[in-house]
Amino acid sequence: EAGVAQSPRYKIIEKRQSVAFWCNPISGHATLYWYQQILGQGPKLLIQFQNNGVVDDSQLPKDRFSAERLKGVDSTLKIQPAKLEDSAVYLCASSFYRTEAFFGQGTRLTVV
Amino acid sequence: AQTVTQSQPEMSVQEAETVTLSCTYDTSESDYYLFWYKQPPSRQMILVIRQEAYKQQNATENRFSVNFQKAAKSFSLKISDSQLGDAAMYFCAYIAGTASKLTFGTGTRLQVTL
Secondary structure (H helix, E strand, C coil), rough: CCCCEEEEEEEEECCCCCEEEECCCCCCCEEEEEEEECCCCCCCCEEEEEECEEECCCCCCCCCCEEEEHHHCCEEEECCCHHHHHEEEEEEECCCCCCCCEEECCEEEECC | CEEEEEEEEEEEECCCCEECCCCCEEEECCEEEEEEEECCCCCCCCCEEECCCCCCCCCCCCEEEEEEEEEEEEEEEEEEEHHHHHEEEEEEEEEEECCCCCEEEEEEEEEEEC
């Protein structure tokens, strides 16, 4: 079966610019996660969707980050405006229900 | 708060030897799942092994096995016959609660030497 698809793989932007990441989960997976992973640290959950509803966005900086999951399938994560400290790898993952999550290859964002 | 603690930031093992990575967790849920993920430099997170909390038998997957101590909330990973390809970051994680929130530890960097 196809895995979790993410794009782009790499992105370099200037601070105060906007950026968007896209994720296509594994077919049939109701749960979709977006994580932020800063170099040398463990992944930090930004937002979790169950179908197209938000389950947890307690650590999402809502003044600059937004996310949506269209029709309970694809998802986009947007940052506007970006700050230097947003430089990280953004990981998307999906799972069926309370099972292991499968991850995409991630997007490495560099804000200069 | 639900947390995962990995007390070993770095570990080193010689090729063909055995190494154990430690993990403790804290959850108030009675039903949960535990995982070890591997993240090589390519950065894609790969599932190594999983353990259902209701199962007493420790999970095994080829050279990888776990020591699950539910009362102590401990979940260690043993890698036998270590190979150069095992070098990576290893993350302990769990899913708990009806919301299926997946929580990660801070990771252990494993080096494999000749």
